[in-house]
Amino acid sequence: MIVLELIRLALQRLGAGRLRTALTALGVVIGVAAVVALVGVGQGATSGITARLQGLGTNLLTISPGGAVTGFTRGAAGSAQTLTLDDATALATVPDIAGVAPEITSQQLVVAGTKNTTTQIVGTTPDYQTVRAFEIWQGSFISPLAVEHGLRVAVLGATTADDLGLGAEAVGQTITIGGLPFEVVGILQPKGSLGPFSQDDQVVVPITTLRHAFNSTDRVRTIGVSVDSVATMDAAKAAITALLRQRHGLDATAEDDFTIQDQAQLLSTVSDVSTTLSLLLAGIASISLVVGGIGIMNIMLVSVRERTREIGIRKAIGARERDILVQFLVEALTLSVLGGLVGTALGVAVSAAIGTVAGWGIVVSPWTVLIALGFSVLVGVVFGVWPARQAARLDPVVALRYE
């Protein structure tokens, strides 16, 4: 096969001028490495964020009170307190719902022995654990009985437990919250933070207890609802909306006085945004790929000029235009593919390093690698064809006379 021979010829030629080969390929190396690394980092960040959002609870709907409307001004969501505990109780009857967890919160000073911390106290029901997807590390979660009787029991978030210097042995001990004694019944597994709000820095107590101790109103801040499956999400949302509107006595023209936030929606929005962002970055990075290609074209043109006599000799002894074309094209392609391979390796290494530091692990899809290599082949062909045609079309008589 003559093409194989021409590849061998190109490799020999490139091997003879290693420094020049390396410098020429460098442009493509940088371009491909940048594309692979940026796409890798983008995908890593996306999967990291997705994993954390999923950690907030699967199939979660969060119902918040709507903004208060005073005159013509609408306040922020939550500024009106339209949701009640009875709303939460009524929601449990909606089909397709796995759990309902109303939440009331209060900032309180928590003291354990000589240590203290001020943190958020969440009053809720046993469903909170499934709705917000918490795992118990030690002890148990608050029980239905505790909610029913308003017992002074508390489950500590991992960070709060740390702050208070409490470990596994803390279960059964007594701490004070806002001056009142509470028995620690459990400690939660850490989940990591989402933005500035750490889900691990909180104390969970029965909703009834919190109301009696710190807060007399029956208005709740949010109601978390977990739906059976993603498929029934829309149906559940509609059913909840209908029920709450009816309970709040809104007529057909009135706006909802509450908001339902859909976790799945948020998730897809976030991953859409980060996909777009990483594509944008890859687009910018591919500019350097084009610059690398121009570098290859430049060197190939110089090479054709330098080797005019060689081309003349080859033509005189029987090389056809196609043979010369293929020889030079193969050289350009070898340069760009070489650059592509080294660049891919470099890009994977960089995104792996960043992934390790950022904690989402190594995320490099084989597609990224294939596309990057495909692009480097394309660069080789696009920027190699012109110099190769120049070489192939040389008049042998002129080329032989060239000094």
Next chain:
Amino acid sequence: MAAPPLIDLERVGRVYATGRVEVVALADISLQIAAGEFVAIVGPSGSGKSTLMHIVGCLDRPTSGRYRLGGVDVASLDGDALARLRGRSIGFVFQAYNLLPRTSALENVAMPLLYQGVGRRARLERARAALARLGLEARAGHTPAELSGGEQQRVAIARALVTEPEVILADEPTGNLATEQGAEVLAIFRALHAAGRTIVLITHDPDVAAVADRQVHLRDGRLAA
């Protein structure tokens, strides 16, 4: 002459159009060379020898008249077919040797076979045999820079012979060589001719031309009697 001539030039002319001026390099050349002949084309510089060699060697085409090589009219061939014909029928020997630098003598000699699609192993074997015929077995691994002028020209002759061409076309093959080495090269041509090869030797030097059986004189682009 019973057999048709191997090389058949019929009123061949070659005109170069450089800008507005037309330069007539060759005019009205009619020349027949039969297989097995040893012909010298002799003329001073500027007489059109090189142009004639390019046409006979199928590197260039006449602008008028007709050239047939082995009965094939070159005007009917496209670039690729011409390249194929060149590779198969013509063996070039140049004044400046024209070996590829940084490439071993063996690879240089094997190169024409690459373009005929001969496999690597067979190529190297035939190249080695061609070098051996010229007494250069020991030099096979050397690059042109490591060889003397005479040796380089012998490598170039081996390269011309490796495809077993119908014609060896030599353009001032002794021009860059010392007298002794030149004589050696001319002796090789005599020996090849004795073995039945057709040889066309182009030179300005009457002493060199004297080794040929027939001399054709060229002056100002025309054949002199």
